[in-house]
Amino acid sequence: MDGFMQAAAYLPESLRNALTKLPQxxxxxxxxxxxxxxxxxxLSAFDGEWMVNSDGTGICRDxxxxxxxxxxxxxxxxxxxCEYSVHTHQHxxxxxxxxxxxxxxxxxxxxxxxxxxxxISYRNITSICIRVARRHSGCAAELLSVISSGSAVKSALICxxxxxxxxxxxxxxxxxxxxxxxxxxxxxxxxxxxxxxxxGAKLEYCDVLSGCPKAAGIQQAVRCLAPDVxxxxxxxxxxxxxxxxxxxxxGVFAISSAHCRxxxxxxxxxxxxxxxxxxxxxxxxxxxxxxxxxxxxxVVKAGDILAENNRPDTGVFSRDICRADGxxxxxxxxxxx
Numbered sequence: 378m379d380g381f382m383q384a385a386a387y388l389p390e391s392l393r394n395a396l397t398k399l400p401q402x403x404x405x406x407x408x409x410x411x412x413x414x415x416x417x418x419x420l421s422a423f424d425g426e427w428m429v430n431s432d433g434t435g436i437c438r439d440x441x442x443x444x445x446x447x448x449x450x451x452x453x454x455x456x457x458x459c460e461y462s463v464h465t466h467q468h469x470x471x472x473x474x475x476x477x478x479x480x481x482x483x484x485x486x487x488x489x490x491x492x493x494x495x496x497i498s499y500r501n502i503t504s505i506c507i508r509v510a511r512r513h514s515g516c517a518a519e520l521l522s523v524i525s526s527g528s529a530v531k532s533a534l535i536c537x538x539x540x541x542x543x544x545x546x547x548x549x550x551x552x553x554x555x556x557x558x559x560x561x562x563x564x565x566x567x568x569x570x571x572x573x574x575x576x577g578a579k580l581e582y583c584d585v586l587s588g589c590p591k592a593a594g595i596q597q598a599v600r601c602l603a604p605d606v607x608x609x610x611x612x613x614x615x616x617x618x619x620x621x622x623x624x625x626x627x628g629v630f631a632i633s634s635a636h637c638r639x640x641x642x643x644x645x646x647x648x649x650x651x652x653x654x655x656x657x658x659x660x661x662x663x664x665x666x667x668x669x670x671x672x673x674x675x676v677v678k679a680g681d682i683l684a685e686n687n688r689p690d691t692g693v694f695s696r697d698i699c700r701a702d703g704x705x706x707x708x709x710x711x712x713x714x
Contacts, residue, residue, distance in 0.1 A: 380511035381407050383479040387457045387507065389450045392418060395433030396444075403436055408540050408667065412451050413504040417443035421540075423668050448503070455502050458483050468588075469571065471496050480510040480576020508540070510576060516542070516671040517549035518558075520662060523676055525559040530606050530630040532657060534649070534679075536637040537664030542671030543634035544573050544610055546664075548580075550632065551608045555582035566604035568594035574610055583608075592620040595631075599624040606630040618648040621657050631657060639663065640682050653679045 381404040385396045388410070396410070396418075409421035420427045420436060427436040429444040458475045459466045466475050473496075475483045487502040524531040537543050551574065552558075555565040566584045568591055569575045575585045584602045586594040591609050595617075598607050607624055612633040621631050637643040643661070644650055652658055658679050665674045 379404065380481075380509045381405070384410055384477075384481045384507045384509045386479075387454060387477055387481070387483070388412075389453045389457075392444065392446060392450060392454075395429060395431070398433035399429070399436070408509055408670075410507045410509070411504070412446040412454060412506075414446065414448040414451055416446065418446050451502055451505055454505055455485065458505075458507075467498065470499055473499070474571065476572035476576060477507075478576065480573055481507055482510070482571060482573050483507045510573065511545065512579070513542070513545045513549060513671050515549065517546050517553055519673055520546060520550060521553050521559050523662075524632070524660060525554065525561075525563075527560055530554065530563060530632075531659040532625070532631045533633075533660040533662055534612065534652070534658040535632070535634040535662045535664065536639075536643060537634070538638050538666055539636065540667040540670065541664040542669075543664065545671045547608055547610055547632065547634060548574055551583050552579050554606060554608075555580070563605040564603065566598035566602050566607045568598060568607060568609040570594065571610065574608070592616045595620040595624050599627050599629050604629055606632060608632045610634050611636070612652065613646070613648060615648045615651070618652050618657070621652060622655050625657055633658075637663075638666075640677070640685070643682070644686050650683075653683055 382397070385393050388396065406422045407420045408423070411419040411421065417428045420429060427438065428440050429436055430440060431442045431444050433444065458477050460478070463470070469475050470485070473485060475485065477483065484506040485499055485502055486504040487499045489496045490498040490500055524533050535543050535546055551565050551567050554563040556562065562582070565582070566586065567574050567580060568589060569585055569587045570589060570591050572587055575587050584598065584604065586598060589597070595607055595609065598604055607629055610633065612618065612621065612635050625631060635643070635649055637646065637649070661677045661679055661682060663674045663677070665672045
């Protein structure tokens with residue numbers, strides 16, 4: 378079953394039957410399925426948003442007879458994604474998403490239940506966005522040749538906009554490193570907080586910590602699994618960054634991803650600046666974007682990004698950005714390779 382039909386399997390029967398009728402060429406281009414209460418079902422593709430004809434015969438930008446989703450259907454979809462056991466997904470729901478068994482992540486929107494300033498649940502779910510998870514076998518071959526040699530793996534941060542293929546690259550890279558596709562088998566630990574990396578992936582040679590918070594998972598992997606490299610998705614918080622730094626002090630390489638379109642957006646995120654300043658990542662890999670998922674635009678040395686940003690004529694220093702955010706910044710890494 379392809380990624381689109383795996384995602385559609387979590388829809389109520391009437392919606393699923395309509396989407397099943399779509400031509401295969403359309404199914405292959407869809408990245409997201411969006412349901413909103415009392416509104417047309419929307420499909421996100423490389424070239425924008427599409428409505429579905431009510432009979433499932435095709436898609437169009439606008440139609441007087443679109444396939445609609447009701448409040449009841451959204452509630453049914455939510456329960457199917459949770460496999461009718463909402464409490465087992467409570468941690469994910471608090472963060473605004475549910476990860477299905479196939480690896481598809483579904484973002485949810487509705488009324489937040491807040492306690493002491495923190496979201497503890499959602500009720501009255503009004504919209505669901507299901508991201509189609511696809512396995513692009515071999516997509517990390519180019520990246521593997523850049524970061525791996527016979528004696529070392531270069532720590533790398535993969536940056537791109539949403540739906541640019543970051544997770545697909547990490548999945549395939551984890552398999553290729555652990556399966557010895559670069560000439561040597563590396564011991565790889567995958568910290569899969571959201572269930573996206575291991576869902577539907579071929580990771581039989583990896584040690585996978587599924588559902589474990591990244592900061593705790595990274596530390597547990599380093600202490601208990603003796604990995605050569607730790608792979609995890611969506612580095613973002615200061616706590617996660619500090620966990621990476623602690624792991625690297627143990628001689629472990631790190632490969633992660635971040636939501637950044639380019640150098641300027643990366644440098645506006647203090648935890649990522651801290652990671653670069655401390656030498657946590659040797660390379661920063663920028664992807665082409667959602668129109669070419671998984672394809673590399675350019676590979677830049679972390680030191681070069683920092684050097685450009687710390688030029689006297691810019692008046693802005695990355696270390697100052699970190700200090701303004703209250704983060705401790707160690708001495709800059711030297712001799713970045």
